[in-house]
Amino acid sequence: MSEQPPAPDFDAQNYARPNQNWICGHAWQGNACRQGPDAKGRCRATAECKPVLETKPGETKGRWRCTRPGCVCEAGPLPDGSCCRPIAKCSPVPTLRVWRGRATLAVVATACAMLLVLLGNPPWRNQFISPGEISDAHSGAAFAALAATNHLNQNCGACHVAGNSGPDGMVNAALGAEPGIFELKKLAIAIPAEPTAIDESCLKCHAGRNFHQPAAPPVSCSFCHAEHQGGVIAATTDANCNFCHGDAAKMSVANQGKNGAPPVIHHFAEDHPQFRFITEKWRDPDTLKFNHALHLTGATIPNLTGGEKLDCTFCHQPDAAGAFMRPVAFEKNCHVCHSLQFDPDTPQLMLPHGSAEYVSAFLRSLPKQYADLAAKENQADANGFVQQKLAGLRTQFGSGEDLERRVFFSTATLGPETQIGTLSGSTRALFPGCAYCHEVKTAASGLPQITRPMMPERWLAQAKFNHAKHATISCAQCHDAVHSKDTADIILPAKETCMACHSPRGGVADSCAECHTYHKPQVAAH
């Protein structure tokens, strides 16, 4: 006996059509009726044949003849003309095709019911259709208060017009959208950055779009600021910037600087030009004379009071946020070495700092200054002390005018001391004269005039930078201070220095928004 599953030959009489919806209820027993169920699944079985009445000439009643296919049955039709072999009725069975249709209907019905329930209930609707969490700025208590002040809806309707309506309103809004649902051509050529209807909602709270260039074309808020991402609103991507800055045609009509049209830029590492302070050879116009190289590497620079060597951090201290450096101040950063000791024999007495007038006044009141010092130090012969000191000054500097001139105009090379400090000296640095560090001029009145140092707190005011984020690298990696001898040197890193890290090769973020901001700093909001 064969052990393979039975595979009967094709039976044309009992051809099972898989595309039929119903099969005979007797099919599983192998004796399905030939008629099979109708399209609605009703059994059509009656009898094995439908007898035909044959009436011969001369006969009045005639005879019923069996029409059973294959062979005529022995008993023949019954007297009433019905077949003697009725077929038992069955309960037709739905095919897989019907079950699949039912599953499809169930899914469609479930989907429709679910959508009707969820869309019909406003709180559920808003939660259901929201494509993601709203950013903190647009969902917190502060936003709720602002929305109340501006009489805004505090759900989807705050930004979306369709958010104030039900399903029919959404459909109407969709049909009224510009470009419309079916306006594929318009959609294909629509300029993506153009302000749209939703920008009207932004402007209710954000008064005007504050662009970085007055001539820049209007750009939709949502072009750069994608909502429904939760947390902090999404940062601008390079593609947003490249929409203009990567397009030569747009750049050619932008504001022409002194070097012509702004360059076309796609990525910092690829085609961002060298920084302008390098290409345009910017110089620091500050009149203060400072030699970074000497202070960091000079052999004559004494150690600090704690014994440590002078380094960048002694003068350049980060602000509270750590992003930028506090301004350098004489009292805090310079005075520790550069004490204003004009009289080597009286180190307790120092010149004031900050105003040429004060210095002049101080020098012209030296007898009083010495007298005060004598009183402070409880000198027994105060008058003698003063006379002795004044005599010493006269011996060393000559007249009072000479002393004042030396104090203001003397530099180390012109003054009595050829160097201002010694490692083994009694004091850290003797005072050679104001002109050693400052630009000193003679005013029309004849009085000395010191040009006020102008040290900019930030060189690239529009750029973002955070020193705290760069704390893992040494100052010298970016600022080549040890080779800078001139105040005019701008010791900022070149593009290549930044690129060592901020590039795909360096692995650190190098998007435009890392350094640049789009809006002007004074962005308005109320």
Next chain:
Amino acid sequence: MNRFRRQFASGLLTLLVASVAALGLHEKFGALPDYAFLTGWALLAGMFVLTIYNVRKKLPFLPLGKSESWLQLHIYLGFFTTLLFLIHLHFRLPHGWFELTLAWLFVLVSGSGMVGLFFSRVLPRRLATRGGEVIFEKIPALRHALKTAAENLALGADAKSPVIAEFYTKRLAPFFSGPKNFWLHLVESRRSASALLAELEDRRRFANDAERGKIEVLLALVRQKDGLDYHRSLQLALRLWLFVHIPLTYGLLIFTALHIVLVFGFSGGAR
């Protein structure tokens, strides 16, 4: 190279070229906000062509090309549409209940399609190794015939073998009563049938010559029934994936329609 290989090679090449082009365009224009509109419409167009394959099957009398060609198009476009779907999502999981549901529907529809493709490529070859062609709709009748034969042999009036009758009642009757071992057959395991056959063969030791003859016939019937179950399992699997693929396609279309309404209604033609 035969026709099938030629079709496969050209289809695969077209799919690869289209995919590389789509990924290249995504790389270049992916960040533009209107890009989502364009990929969305392209995705919808792809879904539309995929869906009308079902309509094409229902209208065989219309001169709409060969069904075989439509199937090839359905398969390759299905893969490409899945890539378009990922591009439309920027290769990120969407947020929000509605969009997540929509995405899962797409994943289930395309996933079930891939399962169906895998089945239709693998299972027919496996079926050919187990006997001749068995028409799925006739399997219940064939099973009934096998059951009747086994029952007559073991319990019939001339059976006269308590050993076989007892074994039939306890072990073979449940086996012949209906389809068995669906999952085991799918994973090509014959563990259960082999155990049953081993038990039946064990009965030879206690049987006389006449009974041994009946046992041999029963063994053959069990193997036939196991082969029938194997055919049923694999042929059912070839049909069952459509129970996920087709119904969820309609669900996906409903959610897609709403997605379009929401996108346009809430963006006001913008983003």
